Every structure is written in structure tokens, then in C-alpha cells.
Amino acid sequence: MKFDDKIPIYYQIKNYIYGQIITGKLTPGEKIPAVRQLAIDLTVNVNTVQRALGELISEGILESRRGLGNFVTEDQATIEEMKHKLIMERLHEMYENLHDLNVTDDEIVQYLRQYIKDRRTTKDGQYN
């Protein structure tokens, strides 16, 4: 994966793992690769991976089992909550961006409806 060098990498690793869990590439109860292996796979510093995993553990997204490694939580509520939080974050970002362009709340809803409609009618969802 390619990192944006302007954003703290531990934060991008967290988002990467959230994404993997939400899209089912990592399933509840699954063991995630060892810290060093993750560092090699992502070409990042081991300490940075450790920081990201440390935060995911304290958020309850991962569970650390002594001597066994780190596992994706099996608590569905925690995963749902994370997904909700992530969606809200993205919406917040979009909302702020549009507001900066003086788009009103009503217009945002209108544009979004139109956008989704256009997306659907465009073949294979390609939209340029």
C-alpha cells in the first residue's frame, strides 16, 4: 500500500486495518500478521506499526493475547461502532468541504441525490 507522506503513518495504518475489517478482508477472531511482518508488508517502521496496533487494542478493535498475537475483535457491536464512526468522519469531511464552497444543507442533499442517480446510470459505476 502507498502512504501519503503528509499524514501521520500510524493513522493511515489504523485506517487501513479498519478498512480491512469493514470490507471483510480481516474477519472477526482472525489473527493479524506479526508486527514485523506488517512492517515489511507495508514498508513502514516497526515502531509505527506498534503504535497503530497499540491504539487499535485500546479501542477494542484488536485483542492482544499474550504470546499468541493480535486478533480482530469478535464483538460485533465494537465493529459496528467503528464503522459508524468512520462513516461519520467521512461525511463530516465532505460536509465541511462543501460548506467551504458555500453550498447550503438543502443543496448538499440535492447534489448527493443527483450524484447517486448519475452514478447508478453510468455503466459499471464509472463516473468521471
Add this chain to the structure above:
Amino acid sequence: MANTIEIENLTYHKNYRRILENINLQIEQGKTVGLLGENGAGKTTLMRLIAGVAKGAHGTVKIDGEDQVAAKKAEVSFSGQLDGFNPSMRIDKIIRFYEDVYPDFSTDRYNQIAGFLQIDEGLRLSALSKGMKEKLVIGLTLSRDTKVYLLDEPFGGIDSMSRKKIIQSIIKWKSPDSVIVVSDHYVSEIASILDEVVIIKDKTIYTKKSAEEIRAQYAEGIEQYYESIYEGNDLND
């Protein structure tokens, strides 16, 4: 955490020319550090001083609390550009040399790294491509069991695949407690593996900062941050 490298008031002159002036630097145990600065800034000299190869400096360089040259040589792995070896020497002979000279050199570890980087040992030093030579330097340097590893511009003029392999081998074979210092004048390729960035400018340490802090505080890439320092944009804020 304990400092593995401690440099105090280090000044180095050569032929009446100032090369480094009043260097103060502490590197904590376990860190991967990027030593950045333009060509001729003194990166190689600083590495030679840390390794105990260059002599005649004022000030102190301590490795794990020790400032004796012998202690430094035992705890710092630095291969430079293999300048001391005869160009007609075969690679396997150089490896034997390392085995003989460094008691902490692990042939086992070397073979693992050499296998990963696909180093061809039948060749002579002079026959190596730039990329292959860098791989050999990495293999030899990382195969010693020391507290500090110094890699002097390991990515100069090599292709992106070799670069990636070299970066991976740094992550893979770095022990958790050891310090790795990588120098470069082009940053973006190693930015993601760095804990800290040390910038040399005007013959001294301009700044030392955490890589993640640069990203979080300035919303800038390491490359941009480094360039802004060299261009002097930071003088205006």
C-alpha cells in the same frame, strides 16, 4: 529510554577547513534515523566519526556510554563504500574477511540477507553494478551484531526494485534495540521507515524531529519539510 548515541560539542576540521561544527545529538535506543543533508554537508564525515574511523575531532562521541575507539568499533557496524578493498577482490573473499575480522559477524544472517537480496558472490568487487554493490554493503553491515548500524546513502543511483528490497531488508533484519542511521540527500524513498529525521545544514545539526511529528504538525511530507529548510522558507514564519 537510554541513548545509544550521544554526541557532545563535536567539531571536526580537516586541512584547516571546518567540516563539522559544534554537533550535539542524542539518538535513543531502537530508533531508525534519517540523516539528511545536501552533498558535501558532512553526512559521511559524521558517520565516520560515530564509527570511530575518522580521528582528530574535538568533543565526544559515546556509543552506549562508551567513548573509547575500540568500544565504538565493536558496537558500530559501518562499511562505508568498501573503499578499503582491492577492486579485484572476489565477494566471497570479502565475506571471509568480515568473518575473520568481526567476531560478531553472523555468516548465517549474511546468507539469509544475501539470499533475500540475491547477491552474486562469484563476482569481483569491480564487476558489481551500483545496485549490487549497495546490496552487498547492506548485507555485510546488517550481518554484524552491534548496537548501531550506519548506512551511507544506500540508494544512490539504483533501480526502484532494488531500493524496495533494501528497505525491506532494513525492516526485516533490524533488531528491536539497535539504532540504524541512514543518510540520504533524497528523502521520499525512506521516509516511511524513519522514526526520526536529523538535518545537517551549515556544518551542524539544524534540527532533529520525529517523522510522525513533522507529518502531524506541519501537514507536510518529510521531503517538503527538508526542502523548506534548505530553501530557507522557514525563516519567514
